[in-house]
Amino acid sequence: MKQEIALNINGDTYELLVSPNQTLLEVLRDNLGLMGTKRGCDLGACGACTVLLKGEAYLSCLMLAMDAVDKEIVTIEGLGGRGNLDPLQSAFVEQGALQCGFCTPGMILTAKAMLSEEDHPTEDIIKKRMAGNLCRCTGYKKVIEALQSVSEQTAEEE
Template sequence: MKQQINLKVNGIEHQVETDTRRTLLEVIREHIGLMGTKKGCDEGDCGACTVLLDGKPVNSCLVLAVEAQGKAITTIEGLSVSGKLDPIQVAFVANGAFQCGFCTPGIVMAAKGLLNEKPHPTEDEAKRAIAGNLCRCTGYLRFVEGIIKASQVGG
């Protein structure tokens, strides 16, 4: 069944007519055209599709788009402000915390969700925050170091 839904993505309101069974991931990519959120497993296993809903990380392949109405949705495209990268992006770049980059948007969003909740996480908390995000290229260490580095920006 098709329905018109209203989604606020990166601060911008979008009206989308879509099947009520479509996931937030599908609507973000196919209707709104933001391709930074990646589609990996489409089953909640890889974390590549991580976005923030009201500041908290979720696998957007497991959330129906209709369920995200009334919530603030943040994708990787919404992290930089006026072209200025978010501190977590700066830290990951400085740390060389990516190789092929497929997992990177999801890991950045998971890390951002942690820093929203805990501005100064421990190493264990950083590891736990990205435990649901699969990366087949790196050893995860640079992500963890990047999260700790970003948490130290501005004290």
């Protein structure tokens, strides 16, 4: 039986009727039309569905929507937009790290969570933290370079 819940997503509150077995990914895409969160494997293996909950990266295909109640959810739509990019998004653009629409949103949100915990991550840390976000085609070199550039920029500003 469906239940009424309220989710806080990108600063807005959404009241929804959801089934107990509906994942957060399904609700984001199918109920709310927030298509920036991608359905890749739907099995917890690719990272394409990554969102932030209270600033931490979670795989929305493995989380029930009901378990996301009372947690601030940020999807890629909430990070920044045209003319108002998050510094991380700008770094991806400047370093040529923008890849396809399937892997990039999840990579950016995983990186956002990492950079909130690690001021100046080493290349090894970046590789470890990004290991759950898969690209089946282009690779990871530019992504790592973009993340290093954000980290260096932050260090210069301090």
